[in-house]
Amino acid sequence: MKFSIVYGFQILAKAFGMAAIYSLYIINKSGGLIYYKDYGSAGRMDTNDTLRVASLWHSMHAISQQLSPVSGCSGIELLQADTFDLHCFQSLTGTKFFAVCEPGTQQIESLLKYIYELYTDYVLKNPFYEIEMPIRCELFDINLTQSVQKDRVALLGQ
Amino acid sequence: MQFFGGSEISPSPPAPTASGNNGHMLYVFNRNGICLLYREWNRPLHTLNAQQDHKLMFGLLFSLKSLTAKMDPTSAEKGNLGVPQLPGQGCSFHSFRTNTYKLSFMETPSGIKIILVTHPRTGDLRESLKYIYNLYVEYVVKNPLYTPGSPIRSELFNTTLDQYVRGIA
Numbered sequence: 001m002k003f004s005i006v007y008g009f010q011i012l013a014k015a016f017g018m019a020a021i022y023s024l025y026i027i028n029k030s031g032g033l034i035y036y037k038d039y040g041s042a043g044r045m046d047t048n049d050t051l052r053v054a055s056l057w058h059s060m061h062a063i064s065q066q067l068s069p070v071s072g073c074s075g076i077e078l079l080q081a082d083t084f085d086l087h088c089f090q091s092l093t094g095t096k097f098f099a100v101c102e103p104g105t106q107q108i109e110s111l112l113k114y115i116y117e118l119y120t121d122y123v124l125k126n127p128f129y130e131i132e133m134p135i136r137c138e139l140f141d142i143n144l145t146q147s148v149q150k151d152r153v154a155l156l157g158q
Numbered sequence: 159m160q161f162f163g164g165s166e167i168s169p170s171p172p173a174p175t176a177s178g179n180n181g182h183m184l185y186v187f188n189r190n191g192i193c194l195l196y197r198e199w200n201r202p203l204h205t206l207n208a209q210q211d212h213k214l215m216f217g218l219l220f221s222l223k224s225l226t227a228k229m230d231p232t233s234a235e236k237g238n239l240g241v242p243q244l245p246g247q248g249c250s251f252h253s254f255r256t257n258t259y260k261l262s263f264m265e266t267p268s269g270i271k272i273i274l275v276t277h278p279r280t281g282d283l284r285e286s287l288k289y290i291y292n293l294y295v296e297y298v299v300k301n302p303l304y305t306p307g308s309p310i311r312s313e314l315f316n317t318t319l320d321q322y323v324r325g326i327a
Contacts, residue, residue, distance in 0.1 A: 022231035023231065041231030042231060042233060042234045043233060043234030043235065043236055045228070045236075049228065049239060052239050053225060053228055053229060053239065056221060056224075056225050056239070059221070060218060060221055060222055060225065063214060063217070063218045064218065064254070064256055064261075066206070066214060067205075067211070067214060067218065068203060068256065068258045068259055069182035069183060069201040069202070069203060069258070069259055070182075070201075070202055070258045070259065071202070071203045071258075072257070073256050073258040073259070074256065074257050074258075075256055076254050076255070076256050077255055077256055077257060078254060078255045079222070079226070079253075079254040079255075080251060080252055080253045080254065080255075081226040081229070081230070081249055081250065081251040081252070082226075082249050082250055082251065082252065083231065083232045083249050084226075084229065084230065084231055084249075086229070100229060100231055
């Protein structure tokens, strides 16, 4: 049931020429996965794989800074693969937010910044949340689902 | 709703003013990870010595390829993370961008990897990389004195390459 709703959303999003996000990851400053959400990509990854992929991304991000030809590099912002785009946003404290979406999707950067705002509001201000630990906050989930699935992407860029 | 003023949070280098000085460096690797060619046009920052730098670059590409193959949201059968893949197998990538540079990547079926590092605001360079591969075939592979797998030492190839990269980036 849940799957069909997500799938329906993706069809709708395509019909209206909107962004389709495949998945969202949040990793803490040491590369541990603290939040993962899948929005209907083919062949779900299991928990171990998501953890591995997240920490691998953390190291790739760090290595890309080392290889910069000029100083002041802050890591990969956009990775363009054959079948998807990966947008990454790093907050000043080192928490990384990254989203896998369809190639050529616009305005994911502003969506990631909006998700960062949600994170500061509903996760960091939650007195029961332990910093750097996996996120289990209902309000964050609700607001995130709203902002992604109702597709605020198109509105946010304006 | 905009949290930060602009769309860019980190300071980026100035936009390209005059064309011809935006290519930073170029690497050519063979399938065994041996650096056949390294050209450098504009690189103020060296963090490592040359050999370590080449190893790190090859390692980055290798790992990014296994990452994209595993992350591919359009195929259901992706195999395990980190399993080496043949050229053309699995989902690969063609470029990534940071605030200071853009790296464009191409792999040929024979496993030759061509990497071009340019200014972050350069456009899609996939066709240019194909052209560089053409140059490689014409000036290096067709040279009877060249032993496959050895570093490229061809003055003619280098000058043609320099000229071409100055033209595109």
